[in-house]
Amino acid sequence: MTMNQSFIPPKRTIMTPGPVEADPRVLQALSSPIIGQFDPMFTDLMNQTMKLVRNLYQTDNEWSFPIDGTSRAGMEALMVSLIEPGDRVLVPIYGRFGYLLAEIAERCGADVRIIETEWGSVFEERTIIQAVHDINPVITAVVHGETSTGCMQPLLKTGAACREHGSLFLVDATATIGGVEFRMDDWYVDAVAGGTQKCISGPSGTSPVSFNSRAAAKMNPRKQVERGIRTEHDAESEAPPVRSNYFDLTQLQDYWSPRRLNHHTEATSMLYALYEALRVIQTEGLEERFSRHLLHEEAIIAGVKAMGLEVYNNHEAKLPVVTCIRVPEGIDEEAVRQLMLDEFGVEIASSFGPLKGMIWRIGSMGYSARKENVYHVLFALESALSFFEAPVITGRAAAAAMEVYRHAAAASLSR
Numbered sequence: 353m354t355m356n357q358s359f360i361p362p363k364r365t366i367m368t369p370g371p372v373e374a375d376p377r378v379l380q381a382l383s384s385p386i387i388g389q390f391d392p393m394f395t396d397l398m399n400q401t402m403k404l405v406r407n408l409y410q411t412d413n414e415w416s417f418p419i420d421g422t423s424r425a426g427m428e429a430l431m432v433s434l435i436e437p438g439d440r441v442l443v444p445i446y447g448r449f450g451y452l453l454a455e456i457a458e459r460c461g462a463d464v465r466i467i468e469t470e471w472g473s474v475f476e477e478r479t480i481i482q483a484v485h486d487i488n489p490v491i492t493a494v495v496h497g498e499t500s501t502g503c504m505q506p507l508l509k510t511g512a513a514c515r516e517h518g519s520l521f522l523v524d525a526t527a528t529i530g531g532v533e534f535r536m537d538d539w540y541v542d543a544v545a546g547g548t549q550k551c552i553s554g555p556s557g558t559s560p561v562s563f564n565s566r567a568a569a570k571m572n573p574r575k576q577v578e579r580g581i582r583t584e585h586d587a588e589s590e591a592p593p594v595r596s597n598y599f600d601l602t603q604l605q606d607y608w609s610p611r612r613l614n615h616h617t618e619a620t621s622m623l624y625a626l627y628e629a630l631r632v633i634q635t636e637g638l639e640e641r642f643s644r645h646l647l648h649e650e651a652i653i654a655g656v657k658a659m660g661l662e663v664y665n666n667h668e669a670k671l672p673v674v675t676c677i678r679v680p681e682g683i684d685e686e687a688v689r690q691l692m693l694d695e696f697g698v699e700i701a702s703s704f705g706p707l708k709g710m711i712w713r714i715g716s717m718g719y720s721a722r723k724e725n726v727y728h729v730l731f732a733l734e735s736a737l738s739f740f741e742a743p744v745i746t747g748r749a750a751a752a753a754m755e756v757y758r759h760a761a762a763a764s765l766s767r
């Protein structure tokens with residue numbers, strides 16, 4: 353490519369844990385003309401998007417809107433707005449993104465306490481609850497779905513226990529939202545952030561967040577409206593303000609409410625994309641969408657097993673939208689991925705830290721979770737492994753996946 357050519361990306365089958373293929377309707381929305389940020393059509397779009405974010409997280413929280421930035425921007429906005437320097441924050445860690453939460457909290461000046469469990473496992477909820485009891489944190493922050501290990505932390509009881517102990521419960525739902533059940537209010541989650549490049553099937557760059565009145569009560573005493581737009585009605589806080597201007601959720605509440613007090617310039621095209629992606633999710637239906645993800649997961653597992661490969665995370669706490677495969681001994685994991693991309697245009701992922709070189713991660717998220725993609729990834733993996741003379745059973749994977757699909761189709765017909 354030279355600089356006098358437009359960039360035209362190749363067509364890929366993306367089966368990674370993100371970014372994944374964007375829904376064509378979202379791509380179309382991205383090409384709509386720009387309108388002004390206070391155009392009533394645009395502010396109406398902001399309001400409609402807030403409703404869709406509430407539906408996504410299964411919450412009645414008024415404060416449910418996107419942060420302009422990737423998923424970690426959403427987490428950072430929640431943390432920098434909630435944490436006052438010295439606040440004790442508990443982070444149970446079971447993979448890479450738990451460390452990220454701890455690091456963000458540290459940078460916000462928190463007194464961070466971590467508990468860890470081996471990568472590839474999750475915590476018993478009672479272990480986290482005991483830690484909340486022992487450590488007495490102001491905030492407990494947990495990753496719901498760890499894409500680095502393909503595991504999902506059960507969260508049915510943790511939130512209620514946090515509430516009982518007066519700890520705010522904050523969750524990173526980047527990997528799960530839109531693909532796996534997440535019930536913010538029922539699970540007593542006080543603040544949550546997610547990303548759009550995974551099961552929501554939009555481009556990376558927006559992070560829907562939601563927080564309840566408990567979280568707002570913790571952050572709002574530090575509210576300070578930007579000097580240049582402050583009015584005589586805006587009280588000046590005695591407390592030191594939130595340390596970030598961009599991620600200051602106390603000011604963003606004014607922007608995402610009828611006051612529409614200007615903060616940043618909302619990312620117009622990204623909001624079009626988010627609205628469309630969430631509208632598509634609402635139209636499909638959350639339950640139907642979760643079932644679709646489970647079906648493709650089952651087909652991938654059946655295909656991988658039929659090749660004689662080992663599914664690394666095939667246990668109770670498996671994250672349904674990420675299937676990890678143990679790399680057979682003597683096989684160069686990177687060379688296999690490269691061959692799959694070069695010859696078949698199919699992308700899968702490696703992992704991080706102690707799992708680097710040990711597993712492949714196949715994502716089946718959002719628009720990428722389709723039958724043809726599952727066949728493509730199985731075919732490309734089997735072919736690449738055969739090319740490198742790995743001990744793999746050939747010719748059975750697609751049939752195994754097909755059996756899953758045909759069985760599901762027959763079951764739905766007989767219903």
Ligand SMILES: Cc1ncc(COP(=O)(O)O)c(C=O)c1O
Nearest residue numbers: 422423424449497499526527547
């Ligand atoms: C669970 C989880 N949390 C956070 C992140 C960070 O997301 P982003 O790259 O969108 O900032 C990721 C990205 O893969 C993730 O999987």
